[in-house]
Amino acid sequence: MAYFAGVDVGSLSTDVVIIDDNAEIISYTVIETGANSTQAAEKALESALEQAGIKRRDIAKVVATGYGRISVPGADKKITEITCHGAGAHHLFPGAQTVIDIGGQDSKVIRLGPGGKVIDFVMNDKCAAGTGRFLEVMAGKLQVKLSDMGPLSLKAQGEPVKISSVCTVFAESEVVSLVAQNHPTEQIIKGIHKAIVNRVWNMVKGLGEPGKVVMSGGVAKNRGVAALFEERLGAPMLISDEPQIVGALGAALLARNQS
């Protein structure tokens, strides 16, 4: 049996997916990238191999993706996260026409054609607004665990608090003043989520009618953000159980295509 690995080195997390000949996921890992992306890639691959109970030599091909794709040792090919997210999303949800991916440092919207081919895409400008990093900073400021942000925002009563600033740095001080004004945390969080959705929504509309939408990336785990997107779309989105590994899965699938 031949195995294939996809390594996605992002700004916040490094994800590895190992699949077999039949494109079945054998194992996967998600770790923090930290300061050294090469070490992170090695460590994540190591751990995925261990879980799968196989050796490095059992892997026929490795495709690296993400911002750190150039620093993955032993990768057979480097492919951008846009193509990989497209491939991963198409594999999980074959009818998908649009992918909204919100990662640590960027957000992107990808339009898919037949066979998961990328026909168009847009990415955020060089600014952390509308990214996972934005959520992380805000969670820190509110002293709320990142994983609690979603559930808390779903509990918000009434209208969310309006976050007028689109800049992470300014939004941070805006949040501080909202806390000082005793706004309920849930409503502030919902407001933060709304700011992200507004930002990314422009990109969604920029590519025309979205059709069936897949959401991927770490932020897809946040049900609060997803719910606001679904409100805008007027339809539910397709979100896998592990949205963070869609890029790495796509990379593994493309590695399988290489052979």
Added chain:
Amino acid sequence: MSLAKKIEYWFMKDIGADLLMKFGGAAKKKKGPSKPNPKLGPRLEASAVLQRIIARHYFMSRFAKGAMPVAWVTSGAPVELLRAFGFYTVYPENHSALCGAAKRGAEICQVAEERGYASELCSYARVDLGHLFSGKTPVGLLPKPDILFCTTNICATVGYWYKAIAHYLQIPLIQLDTPFNFTEMTQADEDYIVAQLHESVEELEKFSGRKFNYNEFVRICEMSHATSMLWGEVLDTMKTKPSPMTIFDAFTQMLPVVSLRGLPVAKNYYEILIEELQQRVKDGVGALANERKRLMWDNIAVWFKLNDLSKLFAEHDMNFVVATYTSSWSSTQDHMSNADPFKGIAQTYSRTILNCNLNHRLHTMQQSIEDWDVDGLVIHSARSCKPYSVGQYDLKRLVLERFDVPSVVIEADIADERVWSDEQVRTRLEAFFEALEDDGREAA
């Protein structure tokens, strides 16, 4: 104007400049030739001539002040009018582009920012103002203007930018207002522009102390027309497969038609260039060793990244064969053949791409896609140039929907290198290459 200055200028022009530049050139030559890039075809031989013309243009500008009236003008100004009065013309936009190419844009922009100019302001304007405040420039010395002439056909910013210079230097400013063409250009628009041109003539007569020489003006207009038409022919050679030139060449090769339009040197140069290009077409010599995909560029060049981008695209055997930008100095210029040169100028300078609506730009793109057989479009969203960058996402969507041409947007700038983010641009471009190459097809 002093007689001594005039004599100095004419001496430098005919004898001194060549001698001094030869001396300077000999000192610089020690570097030796750079390694040829196997992905690129042979270098254009005419480029050496162009280098001399550019060097000479900026070198001579040091001696112009005092010898003749100096005008600072915008790239879309009807320079033919000023030439008829013997003005020495300097193009701040071209100078800012040179500063950008020399990677000194950010440094000079900062001077303007320290004086309170916002970093959101066009970097051409910031470089120009920064240069004015500090004298910083990679070209030695720019002569200070005696008069300013700007035309609003490229943007509204020039109006305020030139007003600021006029204020600092306490010199006259002539502003030619070209109403934006929301739909078609009207007779009223033409009349309005022609009236302003006549008024400008009166002002220039007063300022220069010279009578307007109509025949000389007509001769200059004819020269300008011929030069622009030749530039159009230069760009037309790129319709050939493989294209004998890349758009990165064209970004440099356009200097004469932009800055020296109306002077014989520009026309003469394009005659040399076109001969070389036509020979390449005949011999099947391309600018790239192996041109596999043909691309179009939208917006002004990223001057500080010309080399890197040129190499990156060449690595993938992708050649830019057309740009909305480079065509701006040929696409409307046939109106210069109008029997009434004032009307010719009004039409030529009011119909420029940035003075027309987005639908016009879409049609221009469609024409280029068909005529140059374009496979993909790279859209430069320039922080500086709002009139060029607004609406690009709509264009992107329409170009895909209507003409089935995929595109990518890169966020960058024309002269301020601080705006550039290497990894972000690289990721977008590589994803674009992958989509063009079908790497993602049948992925799962």
